[in-house]
Amino acid sequence: MIRTLIIEDETAIIKEIKWFLSQETDIEVVGCASRLPIALDMITSLRPDLVLMDIQLPDGNAFDILNQLEDIDFQLIFLTAFNNFAIKAIKYGALDYLLKPMDEDELKLALEKVRRNIAAKDISQDTQVKIALKSHLLPETPDSHLVLHTMEFIQILQLKEIIYCKSEGSYTTFFLTNDRKLMISKPLKFYDELLPEQFFLRPHQSFLVNFAFIDKYLKSGSILLKNQMEIPVSIRRKEYVLQRLIKLN
Numbered sequence: 001m002i003r004t005l006i007i008e009d010e011t012a013i014i015k016e017i018k019w020f021l022s023q024e025t026d027i028e029v030v031g032c033a034s035r036l037p038i039a040l041d042m043i044t045s046l047r048p049d050l051v052l053m054d055i056q057l058p059d060g061n062a063f064d065i066l067n068q069l070e071d072i073d074f075q076l077i078f079l080t081a082f083n084n085f086a087i088k089a090i091k092y093g094a095l096d097y098l099l100k101p102m103d104e105d106e107l108k109l110a111l112e113k114v115r116r117n118i119a120a121k122d123i124s125q126d127t128q129v130k131i132a133l134k135s136h137l138l139p140e141t142p143d144s145h146l147v148l149h150t151m152e153f154i155q156i157l158q159l160k161e162i163i164y165c166k167s168e169g170s171y172t173t174f175f176l177t178n179d180r181k182l183m184i185s186k187p188l189k190f191y192d193e194l195l196p197e198q199f200f201l202r203p204h205q206s207f208l209v210n211f212a213f214i215d216k217y218l219k220s221g222s223i224l225l226k227n228q229m230e231i232p233v234s235i236r237r238k239e240y241v242l243q244r245l246i247k248l249n
Helices: 011-022 036-046 062-066 084-091 104-120 125-137 188-194 235-247
Strands: 002-007 027-033 050-054 075-080 096-099 145-149 154-158 162-168 171-176 180-184 200-204 207-210 214-218 222-225 230-232
Touching: 002 011, 002 036, 002 104, 011 027, 011 104, 027 036, 036 062, 050 062, 075 104, 096 104, 145 180, 162 188, 171 188, 188 207, 200 230, 200 235, 207 230, 214 235
Parallel strands: 002 027, 002 050, 050 075, 075 096
Antiparallel strands: 145 154, 162 171, 162 207, 171 180, 200 207, 214 222, 222 230
């Protein structure tokens, strides 16, 4: 059984989560908490396998709890009603996040990730959460980190290692420095919202480019990267791309 703790202050959301989890035969809800001290005590005493944690609580936020834990040895899924800016910090390291109001299919997908991680016994949630905490507390820079999840491993990158990203249907391929590339099972739109706009440009629906690797804009309607890769610029994005490039001055 996956022993699960719910940290949430909205009664209706708690009832909804409990009902969803009751449909899963391998999930056991061992407790619920709505305040920081109680949540911290329950995590320490109950030692759950999984924590579903709301970001904003009446007396603080999830990061206040996590900062007080010596070891984060449980799977962690955030619950949030926040907009993209708040979600961005979470996506850097959390196993998953669920937007409120809850979607049962999204919860099921998140639980599948939990099951795989518990079975594999080789993913350090502590490392992931520390990266999430860092990105939550510090301003984004080219040295900021991004955590990419694959079925086999977790890849930790600095933003400055990403040359460009290319859409492959519901997958995204990351083209990295030192001739590396990595395919992730998330659409490009996910990373367009995640990666900081001051460092990345979306010139085409299929491409996301790191400004640091742009060499020149070709008047034929494309961007030439420093590695001589040519990235197309869609007609409807041309003016936007030119304005972004001009502002680099």
